[in-house]
Amino acid sequence: MLDIKLIRETPDLVKERLATRHDDSASMIDEVLSCDETRRKAETDKQQLQSQRKSTSKEIGKLRANGEDSSGIETEVKKLGDQIKALDEVGSKAGARQSELLLTIPNLPHESAPIGADEDANPVLRSWGEKPALLKARDHLNLAEKHRIISFEDGARLSGSGFAVYRGKGARLQRALIQFLLDLQTQEHGYEEVNVPHLIQRQCMEGTGQLPKFEDDMYGTSDGEFFLAPTAEVPVTNLYREQLLADADLPIKMTAHTPCFRREAGSAGRDNRGIIRMHQFDKVELVQIARPEESLALLEELTGHAEAVLQKLGLHYQVIELCTGDIGFSSCKTYDLEVWSPGQDKFLEVSSCSNFGDYQARRMKLRYKDAEGNNTFCHTINGSGTALPRLLVALLEQYQTPEGDVKIPQALVPYYGSEML
Numbered sequence: 001m002l003d004i005k006l007i008r009e010t011p012d013l014v015k016e017r018l019a020t021r022h023d024d025s026a027s028m029i030d031e032v033l034s035c036d037e038t039r040r041k042a043e044t045d046k047q048q049l050q051s052q053r054k055s056t057s058k059e060i061g062k063l064r065a066n067g068e069d070s071s072g073i074e075t076e077v078k079k080l081g082d083q084i085k086a087l088d089e090v091g092s093k094a095g096a097r098q099s100e101l102l103l104t105i106p107n108l109p110h111e112s113a114p115i116g117a118d119e120d121a122n123p124v125l126r127s128w129g130e131k132p133a134l135l136k137a138r139d140h141l142n143l144a145e146k147h148r149i150i151s152f153e154d155g156a157r158l159s160g161s162g163f164a165v166y167r168g169k170g171a172r173l174q175r176a177l178i179q180f181l182l183d184l185q186t187q188e189h190g191y192e193e194v195n196v197p198h199l200i201q202r203q204c205m206e207g208t209g210q211l212p213k214f215e216d217d218m219y220g221t222s223d224g225e226f227f228l229a230p231t232a233e234v235p236v237t238n239l240y241r242e243q244l245l246a247d248a249d250l251p252i253k254m255t256a257h258t259p260c261f262r263r264e265a266g267s268a269g270r271d272n273r274g275i276i277r278m279h280q281f282d283k284v285e286l287v288q289i290a291r292p293e294e295s296l297a298l299l300e301e302l303t304g305h306a307e308a309v310l311q312k313l314g315l316h317y318q319v320i321e322l323c324t325g326d327i328g329f330s331s332c333k334t335y336d337l338e339v340w341s342p343g344q345d346k347f348l349e350v351s352s353c354s355n356f357g358d359y360q361a362r363r364m365k366l367r368y369k370d371a372e373g374n375n376t377f378c379h380t381i382n383g384s385g386t387a388l389p390r391l392l393v394a395l396l397e398q399y400q401t402p403e404g405d406v407k408i409p410q411a412l413v414p415y416y417g418s419e420m421l
Contacts, residue, residue, distance in 0.1 A: 001102040001362050007032055017108040020324035022117045025105050032105070035098035042091035046084055053080040103206065104213055107359040109324040110296075110333040116323030122336070123323075128307070129316035131340055132398050139343025140393045141274045144170065146404050147421055150275065162264070162279035169421055173408075174282065176415035177388060177395075178257050181284040181309060185385055189305045191255035191286060196235035198258055199226050204238040207364035209330030209356075219261045228261035232285035233382045238364060240289060244375060245368035251298060252289040255385065257282065275389040276348060282388040288381040289366070292358065295379035296333070299355040303335045306351040306385045312411040315394050316340040318347055332357045337386070339394040350390045353383030396421075 007014050011029055018026040056077050063070040114123055144150040149170025155163035166174050185191040202225050205211040210218065210230060220227040229235055236256050245252075260283050275281070286305060290298050303319070310317045322334040331354035338347035358377035361367070370376045399407040406421035413419055 001359065002105055002108065003358070003362065004032075004036060004098075004102070008036060014108065018106070020109055020113075020115050021106060021327070022325040023106070028101050028105055032098055032101045035094045035101065038094040039091050039098060042087045042094065046087040046091065049080050049084050049087070053077055053084070056080065103211075103363075106329045107209075107332050107357065109327055110355070110357070113327060113333050114321055114323045117325040118323075119326045121323040122320045122326055125319045125321055125335070127316070127318040128311060129314065131316050132342060134342050134400070135402070137342035137345075137397060138400055138404055139274070140341075140396045142343070143396045143400060143404060143406060144274070147406070149173065149421070152274075159280075162277075164275055164278065173392070173416060173421065174388060176412055176417075177391065178282060178284065180412055180415045181385060182255060182257055184309060184312065185255040185284070185286060185305060189253075189308070191253045191305075194236060194239065194254050194256045196229075196232065196239070196256055196258065198229050198235075198261075200229050200234050200238075201226060204234055204241065207238050207241050208234050208360050209363065210234060213329055217263050219263060229258055230262050231260050231283065231384075232256040232258040233287060236285060236287045237289070237360060237380055237382065240366050240378075241364040243366055245289075245366075245378065247291070247368060247371055250289060250291050250368060250378070251294065252287075254287045255284060256287075257284045259283075260387075273344070274393065276344075276393060278389055284385045284388075286353075286383050286385040290379045290381060291368070291370070292376070292379050295355050295357065295381055299333060299335070299353060299381050302381050302383050303337075303353040306337055306353055306383050309386050309391075310337065310339060310350070313391075313395065313409045314411075315391075315398055315409075317350070317394075328352070328354060330354075330356050330359050332359065335383075339390060341390075341393055341397055342400075343393070343397040348390045348393065350394065351384035351386040354381065356380045356382075 002014065007029060011033060015026040015029050056073055060070045060073050063073065114121065147169060149166060149168060151165045151167055154165035182193055186193050202211060205227050218227045218230055236254050259280055261280050264277060264279060286302055288298050288302055317337055317339040320336050320338060322336060327334050334352060334354040336349050337351040339350045341348045357379055360380045361377040366378050367375045368378050395409065396406055399409065401407065408416050408419050408421060
């Protein structure tokens with residue numbers, strides 16, 4: 001969440017930067033400040049009354065010791081107690097509302113983020129590789145049907161629409177990709193592999209910013225206390241919630257493979273063909289916890305680690321930077337990796353790499369003791385390294401032959417065990 005001190009001291013700057021998101025978040029700042037003022041005044045007034053009650057109570061003891069009537073002062077002390085209780089209620093109510101607002105206000109876009117209203121303003125930073133020369137590209141659905149590797153009928157029979165079953169060579173290819181991705185990040189890029197629960201407590205979802213804003217997109221238990229992980233970002237980053245780390249511990253680099261579960265509320269009609277947008281999909285996530293002064297450089301590093309996946313697999317892709325109107329709720333700066341899909345004749349997002357500044361760390365109470373001995377909020381960075389469905393789409397479609405067969409990228413052959421699907 002945003003630092004209340006920053007809001008208090010520079011409200012106009014905060015409003016100005018939030019306004020670049022082109023949502024209504026800037027309009028909440030005045031109410032945050034009003035709640036803050038009410039809460040702080042109630043606390044100040046309460047402390048004054050508590051001091052007054054303490055000194056008055058001493059008078060009661062003196063009167064009683066001298067055998068004098070103390071009933072008048074006792075009545076006064078009771079009134080002070082009632083006033084203190086009332087101020088407690090006022091302060092608690094204002095504090096609760098302030099916390100509620102802060103949980104729903106997004107992060108400030110970084111000063112270097114491009115200004116824009118929506119995805120049309122996202123600049124392309126670079127591209128890698130070339131589009132494969134295909135006279136007539138089949139899409140992944142056609143290829144999957146030919147090779148009988150994905151069954152949407154089985155997925156629907158088990159769980160409904162938006163689910164799929166990978167069979168035979170398809171399940172084997174999924175497993176090979178996951179192992180390849182984990183080995184790349186752990187053996188070449190120095191990430192620690194972690195295996196985390198898939199059922200996550202509500203406070204962890206709040207910590208990384210999925211809740212409360214995106215609750216309709218999540219699969220949760222009926223009591224709202226547990227949720228299926230929408231991304232490994234949530235459990236992996238929360239491994240260090242409420243921790244005070246040592247300066248020497250940073251940066252921390254972790255990777256994890258998990259299934260991801262999303263209702264995708266409000267996304268009807270958007271890239272829903274085949275396995276491009278699913279309610280359940282596999283993903284290998286990259287997470288870094290860093291010192292503030294290093295986080296921008298580490299975002300570049302982490303983005304390069306995600307790009308290495310596509311380069312080793314020989315897949316044509318481009319990197320875009322998200323503008324202020326398209327950037328994620330918790331992020332301050334984001335790069336998207338978009339892989340080329342010949343069957344769709346367009347680029348598909350396969351990884352989103354973000355720097356969250358101290359936004360998530362404040363929500364999680366994640367700090368470290370810096371070189372000067374101060375307890376400082378960490379910065380968090382993460383990215384997909386990468387999401388499986390669209391990676392598989394690109395692999396099938398970019399490596400197809402005119403006959404509809406599919407070559408296996410050389411980097412993946414040792415994992416898959418064959419040069420052809």
